[in-house]
Amino acid sequence: xxxSIHTEILTAPLDIQTACDFVMDDxxxxxxxxxxxxxxxxxxxxxxxxxxxxxEGLAEATFAAICEEAQERxxxxxxxxxxxxxxxxIGGISVIxxxxxxxxxxxFESCRYVIEELKKRSPxxxxxxxxxxxxEWLPGHSLAEAS
Amino acid sequence: xxxxxxxxxxxxxxxxxxDSVNLRVVSGSxxxxxxxxxxxxxxxxxxxxxxxxxxxxxxxxxxxxxSATLSILPPxxxx
Numbered sequence: 132x133x134x135s136i137h138t139e140i141l142t143a144p145l146d147i148q149t150a151c152d153f154v155m156d157d158x159x160x161x162x163x164x165x166x167x168x169x170x171x172x173x174x175x176x177x178x179x180x181x182x183x184x185x186x187e188g189l190a191e192a193t194f195a196a197i198c199e200e201a202q203e204r205x206x207x208x209x210x211x212x213x214x215x216x217x218x219x220x221i222g223g224i225s226v227i228x229x230x231x232x233x234x235x236x237x238x239f240e241s242c243r244y245v246i247e248e249l250k251k252r253s254p255x256x257x258x259x260x261x262x263x264x265x266x267e268w269l270p271g272h273s274l275a276e277a278s
Numbered sequence: 279x280x281x282x283x284x285x286x287x288x289x290x291x292x293x294x295x296x297d298s299v300n301l302r303v304v305s306g307s308x309x310x311x312x313x314x315x316x317x318x319x320x321x322x323x324x325x326x327x328x329x330x331x332x333x334x335x336x337x338x339x340x341x342x343x344x345s346a347t348l349s350i351l352p353p354x355x356x357x
Contacts, residue, residue: 167357183356184290186349188332190356214356226357246357254330254349255356256290268291271355274328274335 135202135209138194140187142217150229153211159231163238165246167226169219173269179260183225185216186254197248201230204244205237212245214255279304282342284312286329287349292320307342316350327352 137153151162169181198210211229219225226249230242251272260266284301299319303312309329317324328351329336335351 184293185356186289186330186351189330189334189349189351192333250355250357252354253356254289254351254354256352257355258290268293268352269355271353273326273353274330274351275326 133199133202136195136198136212137210138191138198138212140185140190140214140216142215145213145215145224145227147224147227147229150211150213150227154209154229154231156209156231158207159209159233161233161235161238162229162231163235163242164230165226165228165242166224167246169221169223169225171221173259176259177262178221179262180218180220181223181225181260182218182258182266183214183216184256184258185214187216189254190214193253194249197245197252200248201241201244205232205241208232208237208241210241210245212249214249214253218260279306281305282345284342284345285347286316287347288320289349290352290354291323292327292350292352295320303342305343309336309338309340312342320350323352324350 171178194212209231214226228242228245230238232238257269258266281302282305285298287298313324330349
């Protein structure tokens with residue numbers, strides 16, 4: 132992985148300052164961030180928390196591949212991508228993406244690209260927890276089509 | 279042909295079956311044959327899932343020649 136891309140899976144709380152520190156660059160005038168947070172509802176159901184399951188090796192490799200694709204489209208950009216593994220309460224941070232670039236347009240566009248691709252391609256699964264102890268794994272994008 | 283053993287690690291919706299399952303198949307089996315055998319243990323979701331090793335998702339054309347540790351990846355929803 133290049134020194135301008137950092138990806139990781141964490142079981143400790145994700146930290147936005149760590150993300151910004153990594154992408155900080157004297158030649159860059161813009162940092163764009165995406166923070167994914169557990170919300171208290173989904174499709175009309177009350178949600179009390181979320182568990183994230185992750186294939187760590189493949190997920191980190193997928194993050195890196197996505198960032199490298201983005202660097203080809205938006206030259207000179209820097210990336211930090213971290214995703215949480217384990218259980219989070221409402222308000223817990225599940226993913227942080229930070230992108231820096233010389234000018235703001237590249238940061239906005241490439242950050243959006245990374246989160247959209249991450250959701251479609253990364254081997255990560257969410258289990259929602261509901262009142263009265265019920266829980267359910269959420270449906271998602273099949274990777275079988277990509278193979 | 280001899281049999282091989284595939285240890286299949288489980289994620290997401292497959293966790294209800296444990297952390298992994300062992301599957302015995304004939305050496306030289308193709309992806310469809312392995313998924314069909316695996317679906318008998320884990321259900322139809324296997325057909326919407328991908329098989330992977332530690333580094334990459336295995337292509338549809340993959341042929342299983344040797345015993346190995348793999349993962350079955352159900353549809354993903356990170357973020």
